[in-house]
Amino acid sequence: MARRLRERTTDLVVSDRSIRRYVQALKQQIASGQLRYYEPVVESVPGVQCQVEPGELRGVMIDGLERVVHFVVFVLSCSRLIYVGLHLKPLDTERFIQMHDEAFCYFAGVTEECIYDQTKMVVINEQYRELRLNQRVHKYATTVGYRIHACEGYDPEIEGKVEAGVKYVKRDCFYGEHFQDEEAVRQHLHDWLETVANARLHSTTRKHPREHFRTMERAQLKPDLVPQSLLNVAPARETRKVDKTSLISWQTKKYSVPMAWQQARVGVSAQDDQLLIHDLCKTKGRMIKNTNHYRDHTQRISDLERAIDAILPDDLGEPCSSCSSVLRRVSRGPAGAHAPVDSALLSGLCECSELTATGLKRYL
Structure with missing residues (x-):
């Protein structure tokens, strides 16, 4: 913008920073777009929805080293009961599914649907709200018996509750903590869930999540009775x-x-x-x-041998086995087309005890 102003007004003597400040003041006076309208969120029905969100926290001290902790937060939308799955390596689909199994065991049941953001472990891509899902996650959801609901892309305000859960885990569970090993991290997380996260007075519901879950939501969950043999299926390719x-x-x-x-x-x-x-x-x-x-595997060995005979001069006779083997490897490669070889050069190559395909191609 400053460059275009100077092109139009040659006598403009003002710095780029002054122009930026002036434009910033104009943006505050003039609305650049329509404001987003909000409406109150109706409290969720018990046993219907579980919100899922992966997160990570860097710089966690484990055994004297700074490590990256990867986790997935599961929150029941009605009671706000929370479960956190933990992993010290980057999450893959298999571990992501295992965390779902752990969460449903912790809740002692399965909700009717799980809501996700646009994480690539669930949604491969989206086009006009048509989703292409990760087939392994979709197969797991179908087996367990819940629906996959994906939020619109690049809109974290839709999900809401779980975004706060990820920040809660980062700022309350792991902040300022030091651990001896991975087992100590898992034990600390378990104790935090039992004594802090699910025992607190929730600021929105004004109830304790665990008590709210026991009285209102636990009976509404579908039983998690899927045989383990169905969950341990061979991974999809x-x-x-x-x-x-x-x-x-x-x-x-x-x-x-x-x-x-x-x-x-x-x-x-x-x-x-x-x-x-x-x-x-x-x-x-x-x-x-x-x-x-x-290599081009459509070529037959006999065709390659005839191609080698065409390269070899007629007066050389039967080449040594090592040179013939190397020539066969060269002929099968992408650069196997060569003009007839000088007999003196090929005779010298046959006398080499350590002839390689790379060396032969260099001579040819």
């Missing part, structure tokens, strides 16, 4: 987008896939210590590449 170099991202590492799947979406599944056909890597930022993924 996750998907990843393959980039133009045949790599996918998995837990901050890069893994190669067959080049036929470039720019496509593929299913990914980790079993034991392997990611499909890769050994799982423990180091962040590494790239794990299998050269076999960058």
Whole structure:
């Protein structure tokens, strides 16, 4: 804005800061948009709604080190009974579902619906209020028997109660605390829920959450009678987008896939210590590449051998086995097209005891 003013008025002698202050004063006088209208929130019906919100707190001292504590807050909308699931590693879908199971066990029942914000562990994307849900979470909700209700994106005021719950956990439960180990953190959280969070006099309901839950809401919850065998189903396969170099991202590492799947979406599944056909890597930022993924598997071995014969000069005779093997690997790669090779050069290469495909391609 200051630049355009100077272009129109050449004799304007004023600093950029003065212009910013003047514009700021104008914004306070002139409404820039329609104000949002609010209405009183009708108290929730017992046993209907549980609000869920993940959060994290950095700088928690555990065993003398600053750690990041990841947690999920569950609040029953009627009684305000609260449960907090805890994890010291970034949350994934499996742990997120386990926390739901822990919360329903703590509440001794299941609500009719759970309300979420636009967390990616539940809502993959939203377009005109059409939601694409995380299939594992949706399957769990269907199995347990509750509906998933997602708030509109980028509007935290819709949810309300749980946003205050996340701040309450950060400022009251963990603030200024030091812990010896992870077990001490969990014990402290359990004691805090029993003696503080659910025993206080709630400022809105003017009731104690635990007593309110026992008298009004507990009988309205659906029983949590889902067999554990239904909850421990095999995890669904996750998907990843393959980039133009045949790599996918998995837990901050890069893994190669067959080049036929470039720019496509593929299913990914980790079993034991392997990611499909890769050994799982423990180091962040590494790239794990299998050269076999960058070969054209539609070619037959006989076709490759004929291509090698076309490269070899006629007067050389039968090449040594090591050179033939290396040539076969070069021919199967993306840069396998070469002109006929000079016989003197190939004779010298056959005498090399440690010939590699990379070295051969450099000579060719």
